[in-house]
Amino acid sequence: MESKTYDAFERLNTILDTLRKECPWDRQQTMKSLRYLTIEEVHELSEAIVEIENLKLKIEKGEIDNETAKSQSPILNHQFMKELGDLALHLLFYCKIAEEEGLFSQADVYNAICDKLISRHPFIYDRENYHGENWEQLKMREGRRNVLEGVPATLPTLIKTIRMQEKVAGSTENTMQPTEMTEEEYGQKLFDLVDWGRRHGLNADDALSAANRRFAESHSGRPADM
Numbered sequence: 183m184e185s186k187t188y189d190a191f192e193r194l195n196t197i198l199d200t201l202r203k204e205c206p207w208d209r210q211q212t213m214k215s216l217r218y219l220t221i222e223e224v225h226e227l228s229e230a231i232v233e234i235e236n237l238k239l240k241i242e243k244g245e246i247d248n249e250t251a252k253s254q255s256p257i258l259n260h261q262f263m264k265e266l267g268d269l270a271l272h273l274l275f276y277c278k279i280a281e282e283e284g285l286f287s288q289a290d291v292y293n294a295i296c297d298k299l300i301s302r303h304p305f306i307y308d309r310e311n312y313h314g315e316n317w318e319q320l321k322m323r324e325g326r327r328n329v330l331e332g333v334p335a336t337l338p339t340l341i342k343t344i345r346m347q348e349k350v351a352g353s354t355e356n357t358m359q360p361t362e363m364t365e366e367e368y369g370q371k372l373f374d375l376v377d378w379g380r381r382h383g384l385n386a387d388d389a390l391s392a393a394n395r396r397f398a399e400s401h402s403g404r405p406a407d408m
Contacts, residue, residue: 194270194271194274195274198271198274198275198278199278202278211275211279212279213276213279213280216272216275216276216279218341218344218345219272220269220272221338221341222341222345223265223268223269223272224269225338225342226265226268227262227265227266227268227269230258230261230262230264230265231262233258233261233262234258234259234262237251237254237255237258274288277291301320301324302320304320339387339390339391339394340390342394343390343393343394343397346394346397346398347397350397350401
């Protein structure tokens with residue numbers, strides 16, 4: 183790692199240590215509280231990448247002139263850089279929490295991905311024992327029970343609903359109102375509602391996506407790209 187990059191990483195590391203000790207919000211965060219926020223950050227990064235790729239496509243097709251491309255490109259690249267930084271912060275945040283809880287260290291995380299990359303590329307690092315396995319076959323060799331193991335079960339549509347409601351309600355109501363309902367009970371009600379819809383020919387994800395669109399439109403005054 184060149185000195186400039188190392189210095190920037192150490193700066194972020196130091197700032198996060200300070201915030202973890204002195205900022206009330208950062209101090210109370212847990213892996214669970216950060217999880218859905220991280221999902222949002224991933225989607226924001228994804229959108230930034232799509233914007234950049236769309237600009238490239240427009241340039242290739244000659245749909246915009248060079249001056250327009252030159253003016254838009256720095257803006258999109260800067261947004262992409264910011265989204266990468268947001269996600270990098272979250273990853274480092276998880277490492278900090280894990281260290282505090284005695285689970286593993288930052289070094290363990292970096293070494294784990296290094297080990298995996300080496301294991302997944304035997305045609306580079308272990309040519310003598312490489313027999314032509316593809317990526318999925320190499321993962322199966324690591325002990326996975328099926329190719330779908332490890333696929334996230336999170337539904338982005340539901341995360342979008344939570345975040346939109348929080349953003350709209352944040353300045354007008356207390357989002358931490360006391361309730362006698364437990365998380366397990368709340369989860370069961372959600373599960374039962376999805377099952378009710380299924381038995382009546384309604385798809386919960388499609389229905390929630392439509393509700394998200396209506397909600398966004400009602401608060402923006404224009405159609406939303408949901």
